[in-house]
Amino acid sequence: MKLLQDLASAEVTFIVAAAGRYCASAFVTIFFIVYLVFVLRLSAEAIRTQLLIVGITGTFAAFFTGWLIDSQLIVKKGCLSWMLGGSLATSACMLIMFAAPSTVYNNGFPYAIIISVLWSVAFVCSETAFWSLTASFSYKSSRRELISSRARALGVLCSGSLISICFVYFFFSNLVSDLHLLRSGASIVAGILFTSSLLLFGRFKDIPAQGLLSVSDFFKSLLGNDQLVTTAAVMLFQQLSVMLSVVAVTSAILFLESTEELLLVFALPAIFSQITAYISFPRMCKVFSRRGIFLTSAFIMGTGYTLLIFFNPGSQDNTGGVILAFALANLGIAWSLASTTVMTADCIEYGEFKLRKRVPCVAFCLQTAARRLALPLALIIFALSNRFGTFVYHSSNNGNLLLPTFRFTVFAAVTAVILMTVTYLLNYRLHGRFFENVLKYLEDGREGKNISAGYNSHPLRYAINEQAVICRLHVSNPQQAIRVLTSKLVQIRAISSAEEFLQTLKRKNEKSPAGIAEGIAIPHATGIFSSRPAIAIATLDKPLDFNAADGRKCDLIFMIASPDDPNTYISLLGQLSLILNTKGFSDRIRKALKPEEITDRILQCEKHLKF
Structure with missing residues (x-):
């Protein structure tokens, strides 16, 4: 009672x-x-x-x-x-x-x-x-x-x-x-x-x-x-x-x-x-x-x-x-x-x-x-x-x-x-910590926003650039990894202000840690500093603690930047989570030796899932 x-x-x-x-x-x-x-x-x-x-x-x-x-x-x-x-x-x-x-x-x-x-x-x-x-x-x-x-x-x-x-x-x-x-x-x-x-x-x-x-x-x-x-x-x-x-x-x-x-x-x-x-x-x-x-x-x-x-x-x-x-x-x-x-x-x-x-x-x-x-x-x-x-x-x-x-x-x-x-x-x-944490991010993205008309499609292939993909990144803490990936987003002109993006990202991470589960982290931020949806990707040579719910250190990072539009953000996060939830896919990404291998595997999986 x-x-x-x-x-x-x-x-x-x-x-x-x-x-x-x-x-x-x-x-x-x-x-x-x-x-x-x-x-x-x-x-x-x-x-x-x-x-x-x-x-x-x-x-x-x-x-x-x-x-x-x-x-x-x-x-x-x-x-x-x-x-x-x-x-x-x-x-x-x-x-x-x-x-x-x-x-x-x-x-x-x-x-x-x-x-x-x-x-x-x-x-x-x-x-x-x-x-x-x-x-x-x-x-x-x-x-x-x-x-x-x-x-x-x-x-x-x-x-x-x-x-x-x-x-x-x-x-x-x-x-x-x-x-x-x-x-x-x-x-x-x-x-x-x-x-x-x-x-x-x-x-x-x-x-x-x-x-x-x-x-x-x-x-x-x-x-x-x-x-x-x-x-x-x-x-x-x-x-x-x-x-x-x-x-x-x-x-x-x-x-x-x-x-x-x-x-x-x-x-x-x-x-x-x-x-x-x-x-x-x-x-x-x-x-x-x-x-x-x-x-x-x-x-x-x-x-x-x-x-x-x-x-x-x-x-x-x-x-x-x-x-x-x-x-x-x-x-x-x-x-x-x-x-x-x-x-x-x-x-x-x-x-x-x-x-x-x-x-x-x-x-x-x-x-x-x-x-x-x-x-x-x-x-x-x-x-x-x-x-x-x-x-x-x-x-x-x-x-x-x-x-x-x-x-x-x-x-x-x-x-x-x-x-x-x-x-x-x-x-x-659809079970485990990974899926539940993705749902949490989706819920946060929907909160207070009008999405009743449905979502527009923003395919991952338009958000991924090989120049923002890094294999075997060597850093000593999560903050360094985030700064390196942020610089990649600036380099491909996806964000206009690195500092504004990092501040927004910090506030997000204080509310919801970037670590999802199963060794995967998805730091993300939306705002006017982003001119278009983009994703920076890195595999780490040494796992780092991103405060994931399952307690596991992360060695696979997907950083999302998108305009202040819940449709774009939810579409990208949803498609990315579906791909990462595919059995064995994240391990194949970890084993990649070149940036083009990572992008090719993501795009092939995206095509297979038919978004």
Whole structure:
């Protein structure tokens, strides 16, 4: 509680609003299916068809909503207005979705499809806008980790408590005769969702806009951001593994006696595991790094799923083992979900200085789409597992097929975790001190400046001159290195006053040290003393201390001088950071023996990245 009080009011309302969203999602997901089964008496096949339609519709709605919000075709306040409007529409759907059987008796299935699709589209709209706010809190990954994990922890706690109370109460009553209980519960949850969203709308500041996005811009923002594509693939495999495990465990429980009690017995340890994981996530990332925690989460998920394969859910003797394995998997799931939320926020910044467009909702629509698409995919895989079991065991009896279907489905979840991990290891690179410090510089460059119209492109090739590149520079301290590089900028007539540039640079370095991380320093200054954007480069024969955050001495210096224009500065710094973040590139620069080798390697890498 003390931690929440220490946060800013906007952050507190964000965390509270997350709890409202979790409650709404959990209540509808569980009790609307309960309503369809026990009140409208729909068949299992009809419900599966409905879930498939809702999942596919929600996926398309997520992409369309992401483009629509960032394009600002309808409203100008962007994410906040869409978040509030979507929450209002979601709440309205909840108030009418538990209709009396007499009003839908002859049209139960069409009614279920229509109302669930409307709810899904409204919730997707609000969900995409809501989570995109994560990127606006701070450039620091640690801050994003804290806020997103606390939001999810409170969400799981509140939704878990709500669902547990509702399960205990509803299953001791007759839902047909006491249908008003479902309606009352839906009304309360709808009120919580809308009220928390309204509070967030009132407390949160408007988000910088980037202007109109055409459909081609939308696809460019998606496909041109390689790290966002990687994160999207990671999230799809992640969500697929989650849904496969949930479908497998739920289907196994439905075949057993005392279904209601078992659902609670399975849910409570899983809820406790997730809350524990979310609370510990920021601290664990600080100790082991987010990369380490993500890989650990994948290992824990895989271990939990693998243990599930070796248990028989149809045997009461194995029930305790299945519960513990499922709870273990949920520990990893929570860490993984918290990681990908921050990864998506980082991809927004990455796309901003690679494509010069900041499109938060386009990025977070992929998180929403992955969640929506995962359920129909999981249902299809589950059905295929059942058919495969029928073929292998030559049986059509559901009881006999319970174990093989369960195991095939969980094996598919393990496969999804492996694919998620491999995709992350091979392609994701926005982690570590280097990227976070670059984000800090970008944040400083944006502060107080108007960049809503986007950025103009200032290619590195026009800012680099071989005469301002030095190999194996021999100096005894950072100040000497800075003066030598400053003289090079004067020599190529990029700055008019060396002393004014050095004074500005000194003030910058007092606020933010030039050392980034991984042995790289980027001293930079902007002002009227600079006639054009330019970069001076030096490799040092002896590393020097530039006060880098990781404590490592620097032997690779990139000095930036640019006019007092945030567009130019952010464009140059962004492109330079992308190149330096390329695996192995900085080491190739260090090994260069001639200035032309350095410039050639930078220009070749710039061409490869296609700015």
